[in-house]
Amino acid sequence: MSTADPGQRSRTVVVALGGNALAPSGERATITNQFRHARLSVAPLVALARDGWRLAIVHGNGPQVGDALVRNELDRDLVEPLPLGVLVAATAGWIGYMLQQSLQNGLVQAGIDRSVITVVTQTLVDGDDPRLEQPTKPIGLALTEEQAEVLIAQGVAVGRDGDGRCRRLAASPVPMGIVEADLVHRLVEDGVVVIAAGGGGPPVVMRDGCLDGCDAVVDKDRVAALLARDLEAEALVILTNVDAVYRRWGTPEAEPIGTLSVAQAERLIADGELDEGGMLPKVEAALEFVRTGGGRAIIAHLESGAAALSGTTGTTIQRSL
Numbered sequence: 001m002s003t004a005d006p007g008q009r010s011r012t013v014v015v016a017l018g019g020n021a022l023a024p025s026g027e028r029a030t031i032t033n034q035f036r037h038a039r040l041s042v043a044p045l046v047a048l049a050r051d052g053w054r055l056a057i058v059h060g061n062g063p064q065v066g067d068a069l070v071r072n073e074l075d076r077d078l079v080e081p082l083p084l085g086v087l088v089a090a091t092a093g094w095i096g097y098m099l100q101q102s103l104q105n106g107l108v109q110a111g112i113d114r115s116v117i118t119v120v121t122q123t124l125v126d127g128d129d130p131r132l133e134q135p136t137k138p139i140g141l142a143l144t145e146e147q148a149e150v151l152i153a154q155g156v157a158v159g160r161d162g163d164g165r166c167r168r169l170a171a172s173p174v175p176m177g178i179v180e181a182d183l184v185h186r187l188v189e190d191g192v193v194v195i196a197a198g199g200g201g202p203p204v205v206m207r208d209g210c211l212d213g214c215d216a217v218v219d220k221d222r223v224a225a226l227l228a229r230d231l232e233a234e235a236l237v238i239l240t241n242v243d244a245v246y247r248r249w250g251t252p253e254a255e256p257i258g259t260l261s262v263a264q265a266e267r268l269i270a271d272g273e274l275d276e277g278g279m280l281p282k283v284e285a286a287l288e289f290v291r292t293g294g295g296r297a298i299i300a301h302l303e304s305g306a307a308a309l310s311g312t313t314g315t316t317i318q319r320s321l
Contacts (some may be wrong), residue, residue: 237300
């Protein structure tokens with residue numbers, strides 16, 4: 001397939017798509033259901049491609065990698081369990097496959113001549129990062145109290161997510177860079193729609209000049225911010241299951257925020273209005289992109305795309321108002 005118009009090279013957007021988009025709470029996470037959601041979730045991406053944006057996509061894998069760990073535990077007497085870092089790479093491959101196929105079909109149906117490819121990229125982290133020893137990232141589907149008690153008795157970390165649901169927790173170190181960022185940059189510059197850093201990318205550390213994997217899950221929004229910086233993107237769009245950042249979230253006085261300056265977003269964090277298992281890492285990722293030279297970052301609902309970029313929905317974070 002041909003690539004996008006070379007005249008559009010400066011219009012690059014990185015879209016971070018939540019893993020819950022494919023496996024929403026309250027529904028069985030069968031492959032059939034996840035393919036159905038994948039086909040629905042690419043609609044805003046097709047709209048961006050139609051508008052001429054050069055596009056890179058980062059997807060989450062929280063529910064899927066949690067399910068993979070459960071399969072590990074159920075089958076450990078039959079086959080050797082896989083470590084978490086390898087499971088992140090595996091989910092990046094098969095979730096990328098679903099999105100790649102669904103997006104390619106959507107582009108063809110819309111008459112858009114663009115190629116789509118999935119690249120399993122590695123995310124560099126610091127081997128001395130204390131977060132490697134402090135599980136904080138919710139993964140997997142919601143647990144019943146009985147299931148949580150069994151896991152805790154087995155020594156598995158369990159906690160509450162942003163919606164108050166009981167979830168398994170994994171270590172989540174701060175990402176430092178994407179090993180294959182230059183390759184992704186070249187593909188995007190050629191007009192290819194690239195799915196990269198799936199599930200935040202399998203985390204790796206540098207030891208004696210060589211890469212070595214570690215068992216953790218890197219936050220995909222933080223990695224998307226790094227990718228957006230490396231691609232010199234005009235915008236970072238974080239699509240989630242909430243339509244905006246809210247003041248006083250979880251209270252009767254909850255109020256959506258349309259725009260935030262860097263200083264205002266920093267104040268929200270300092271005041272403790274954002275939770276670690278929910279909106280906090282998304283706002284921190286958006287801030288990181290804007291602080292390091294990015295134009296703007298938008299946090300919006302999964303169904304948004306071009307509308308989020310136009311500022312008609314979601315929360316836009318920029319240097320100043």
